[in-house]
Amino acid sequence: MTLSPIRRKAIDGLEAGDIFVLERTFTAGDVAAFETISRDRNPVHSSPAFAAAKGFDRPICHGLLVASLLTEIGGQLGWLAAGMDLKFRRPVYPGEAISCRWEITSIAPDRRASAAVLFRNARGEVVLEATITGRIPVRGELELEVRDD
Secondary structure (H helix, E strand, C coil), X not given: CCXXXXXXXXXXXXXXXXXXXXEEECCHHHHHHHHHHHCCCXXXXXXXHHHHHCCCCCCCCCHHHHHHHXXXXXXXXXXXXXXXXXXXXXXXXXXXXXXXXXEXXXXXXXXXXXXXXXXXECCCCXXXXXXXXXXXXXXXHHHHHHHCC
């Protein structure tokens, strides 16, 4: 199994100040699939007329779909989430490239940690900001994964 650079860093050891960045462009298909899975059928995500009535240029991505970028990073880190404080700042439209920057802000001796996460569109505008708390993996967990290669 080939490990991602994010997972490799988790195995090598995480520290406060570590930064991880991913970029993704969500498609109309992603929005439709998320609608099916989440059962969030708010027409702002599918109806151009409804989106326009809400003040948007066209249908927008689900906020939690966009936020899933932080779970992609967290999953690769082996981060066990305890809390997420999300602040949605701007709409994200299907076809927009979104960059997610996760910075570990603290790690306590008991492995409890916090992170600040910023999501930006291609224009550099913050579309979502989050504060995340949780636990990072202990050495034994990481060694199990390395032995499974």
